[in-house]
Structures are given as C-alpha cells and as structure tokens.
Amino acid sequence: MEKGGIDLAxxxxxxxxxxxxxxxxxxxxxxxxxxxxxxxxxxxAWLATNGATAAEIGSFIGIILLPWSFKLLNGLLMDRFxxxxxxxxxxxxxxxxxxxxxxxxxxxLQAPRPGDLWLLSLCGFLINMAAAFxxxxxxxxxxxxxxxxxxGTANGLMWGGKTLGIAGASIVCGALIAEWGxxxxxxxxxxxxxxxxxxxxxxxxxxxxxxxxxxxGEADARTPAPPGLARLVLTLAxxxxxxxxxxxxxxIFIAFAAYGLKTALVPVFAVQDLGWDQQQFTRLAGGADxxxxxxxxxxxxxxxxxxxxxxxxxxxxxxxxxxxxxxxxAAPLWPQPLLFGAYFVxxxxxxxxxxxSVYARAMAACDTLVAATQFSAFMAMLNxxxxxxxxxxxxxxxxxxxxGVFATAAALxxxxxxxxxxxxxxxxxxxxR
Numbered sequence: 001m002e003k004g005g006i007d008l009a010x011x012x013x014x015x016x017x018x019x020x021x022x023x024x025x026x027x028x029x030x031x032x033x034x035x036x037x038x039x040x041x042x043x044x045a046w047l048a049t050n051g052a053t054a055a056e057i058g059s060f061i062g063i064i065l066l067p068w069s070f071k072l073l074n075g076l077l078m079d080r081f082x083x084x085x086x087x088x089x090x091x092x093x094x095x096x097x098x099x100x101x102x103x104x105x106x107x108x109l110q111a112p113r114p115g116d117l118w119l120l121s122l123c124g125f126l127i128n129m130a131a132a133f134x135x136x137x138x139x140x141x142x143x144x145x146x147x148x149x150x151x152g153t154a155n156g157l158m159w160g161g162k163t164l165g166i167a168g169a170s171i172v173c174g175a176l177i178a179e180w181g182x183x184x185x186x187x188x189x190x191x192x193x194x195x196x197x198x199x200x201x202x203x204x205x206x207x208x209x210x211x212x213x214x215x216x217g218e219a220d221a222r223t224p225a226p227p228g229l230a231r232l233v234l235t236l237a238x239x240x241x242x243x244x245x246x247x248x249x250x251x252i253f254i255a256f257a258a259y260g261l262k263t264a265l266v267p268v269f270a271v272q273d274l275g276w277d278q279q280q281f282t283r284l285a286g287g288a289d290x291x292x293x294x295x296x297x298x299x300x301x302x303x304x305x306x307x308x309x310x311x312x313x314x315x316x317x318x319x320x321x322x323x324x325x326x327x328x329x330a331a332p333l334w335p336q337p338l339l340f341g342a343y344f345v346x347x348x349x350x351x352x353x354x355x356x357s358v359y360a361r362a363m364a365a366c367d368t369l370v371a372a373t374q375f376s377a378f379m380a381m382l383n384x385x386x387x388x389x390x391x392x393x394x395x396x397x398x399x400x401x402x403x404g405v406f407a408t409a410a411a412l413x414x415x416x417x418x419x420x421x422x423x424x425x426x427x428x429x430x431x432x433r
Contacts, residue, residue, distance in 0.1 A: 065128065143363060164289065295353075
C-alpha cells in the first residue's frame with residue numbers, strides 16, 4: 001500500500017494480463033497515429049488547397065519523416081540506457097509522450113501560415129522525433145512482453161490502433177483547420193495524446209516494479225542488465241550483415257518507398273487533379289483509415305498468422321501492385337469519384353495487411369540479445385524508404401505525370417516481392433512460416 005491509499009499490487013501488470021496488454025498496445029499506437037493524421041493528411045491537404053505544389057508537399061513530407069530513419073540510434077540508446085526499476089521500456093514511453101505533447105503545443109503557439117513551409121517542416125520534424133522514440137519504446141516493450149503465439153494478433157491491434165488514430169486525426173483536424181484554424185487543429189490531438197499518457201503512468205510492465213521514480217519497487221529478476229554499447233553495436237552489426245537480413249531490409253525499404261510515393265501524391269492528386277476540396281479529401285482519407293483500422297483489429301493478424309507472415313507479405317504486395325497498376329491504366333476514368341474512393345479504401349486495407357505481416361516477419365528475424373535494436377533497424381529502413389519515396393514525387397511527376405507515379409509505385413511493389421522472396425531463401429536465424 002502506497003501513500004494516499006493506492007494499492008499498487010492491484011494495478012494491472014502488462015506481462016500478466018493479456019487483455020490489458022492488448023488494450024495498452026492498441027491505445028499507445030492510437031497515440032502514435034494521431035500526429036500522423038495531422039501531419040501526413042490534414043496539413044498536406046491544407047497546403048494543397050492553398051496552392052502548394054507537388055514538389056513542395058513532397059519535400060515537406062520527406063523532411064518530417066526523416067526522424068523515423070534514426071530509429072536504429074533510438075534503439076541503441078534505449079537498450080543501453082535504462083531504468084529497470086520502472087521497466088525496460090516504460091520510462092522511455094512516458095518521456096517520449098511528454099515531449100510529443102510539448103512539441104505539438106509549440107507548433108500551435110507558432111500558428112504558421114500555409115506559406116511557412118520551413119516552420120511547418122521544422123515543427124513536424126520535432127514532433128516526429130518524439131513520436132519515433134515513442135514508437136521504438138512501444139515496439140521494444142511488445143517484443144519483451146508479448147508471447148510468440150500472440151504476435152500476429154498484437155501487431156493487428158497495434159496497427160489497427162495507429163490506423164484509427166490517423167483516421168480520426170485526419171477527419172477531425174481537417175474539419176478544425178477549415179472551421180477554427182490551424183491552432184485548434186493542433187491543440188485537439190495534443191489533448192488526446194495527453195489523455196492516453198495516463199495508461200503508461202498506471203500500467204507497469206512486470207510485477208514489483210516502481211509505478212513512478214519515487215514510489216517503492218525494484219527491477220524484475222528476469223530483466224537482463226543493459227549490455228555495453230560496444231557489445232550492442234558488434235552484435236547488431238553481425239546479425240544485420242547476414243545476407244537474409246540485408247535482403248529483408250532492402251525489401252522493406254523498397255516496399256515502403258512505394259507507400260511514401262503514394263502518400264505524397266494523393267492530396268495533390270485529389271485537390272489539384274480531381275478538383276476535390278480539402279474536407280472532401282480528409283473525409284475520404286479518414287474513412288479509409290477507419291476501415292483499415294477495423295480490418296487491422298479484426299482480421300489482419302489472423303490472416304497473417306493463417307497464411308504465414310512471408311506469404312502474407314507477398315500476397316499484399318501483389319495486390320498493391322495490381323491496385324497501383326489499375327490506377328495508372330485507368331487515367332480516362334479518374335474524374336469518376338468512385339474510382340479514386342475505391343482505390344483509396346482498397347489501399348488502406350492492403351497496406352494494413354502488409355504492415356502487420358512485415359512487422360511480424362521482422363520480429364521473427366531478430367536476435368534475442370539485440371531484438372529491440374535490430375527491430376528498430378528494420379523499422380528505420382521502413383521509414384527511410386517512406387521518406388525517400390515521398391521526396392521523389394516531384395521528380396517522378398514532373399517527368400511522367402500522375403500516371404507515371406502510380407506505375408512507379410506498382411513497379412516498386414513487384415521489386416520488393418523479389419527481395420522478400422530472396423531473403424527467405426537465404427534463411428533466418430529464427431524460422432519464419
């Protein structure tokens with residue numbers, strides 16, 4: 001019993017309570033999706049509505065995505081510097097969420113205008129830096145406390161939460177920008193994340209750990225001592241330079257370069273090519289992400305586990321290539337609203353399946369000693385690929401138009417399949433179904 005009458009022994013412990021574990025991972029990934037809906041959907045649509053070019057929007061998205069490419073460094077820091085008495089990852093999650101809320105408050109106070117691309121890019125970079133630390137900490141905690149048999153389901157919940165966060169923020173922030181201005185559109189998601197912060201404040205990773213730095217508790221006996229930095233780096237280099245892992249990392253980079261290209265294109269395509277207004281696009285984006293989030297929670301993990309994570313990656317990429325290719329060939333039908341709407345929703349569903357399957361496959365490829373850091377390295381390739389793809393939008397569209405952008409995305413998906421298949425033949429340190 002702690003001061004104030006709070007019995008810490010009665011508070012749920014994530015390692016022991018499956019439902020609380022699933023709920024916490026879902027909510028934490030929901031908090032991760034909220035700033036993405038603001039920065040990747042609502043703000044680009046706002047910029048496009050106010051006359052920003054495809055190259056400017058692609059550059060903005062590419063810059064704000066860069067912190068996600070540093071996840072390897074984040075993982076090394078978290079594996080090396082820990083406060084085990086509060087859990088291996090929980091202190092990092094709490095700290096990252098506090099910084100994330102603070103960065104969003106700073107952005108709201110700056111009240112940038114559509115022409116202030118440098119200010120928007122800088123603030124977006126800082127917000128994503130905090131979000132990337134949060135992401136690595138959550139993934140590390142999931143690897144530590146989620147049993148192997150639950151990983152498909154857990155990844156479905158996590159990605160579903162993130163997708164619903166993106167969807168909700170896309171719809172709400174898009175409406176707030178139009179009706180109340182930019183400041184309101186940033187303050188609302190900041191308040192939502194602050195509310196979700198209550199979960200890691202009251203839910204410990206393992207029994208007996210401290211709830212807060214000044215409360216009683218100690219590190220769980222099963223928690224390994226943080227390894228030295230030299231050992232971390234050498235072990236990580238050894239496992240990541242295995243041919244299978246090199247091919248897997250390249251496959252992830254290429255697959256998500258296609259996603260980055262698509263993400264940068266669609267607000268410009270909808271507003272400037274199809275003549276949609278900002279709220280039409282954000283409502284479509286939000287609705288598609290809601291469908292994707294529900295699919296992620298209800299079915300994607302089950303499908304990935306049933307097909308096997310490797311097959312699920314191949315199937316989702318094949319379908320995505322077909323989807324992008326169809327849009328490239330159907331240019332005369334682009335003015336039909338149903339075509340773009342169907343493309344957007346189908347992409348949201350297939351991208352959730354791809355993401356869940358890639359996450360599960362990358363987890364299976366991780367070495368136990370450096371699992372969190374190695375997983376961060378794979379995810380850094382994912383985000384670096386997304387940033388790279390977004391930055392190529394201006395070049396590809398200038399030379400080949402929107403048709404060429406869709407065709408390039410299809411080709412990247414097919415190339416990624418070859419790399420993923422080649423990585424399987426090289427063999428992993430752990431078996432992959």
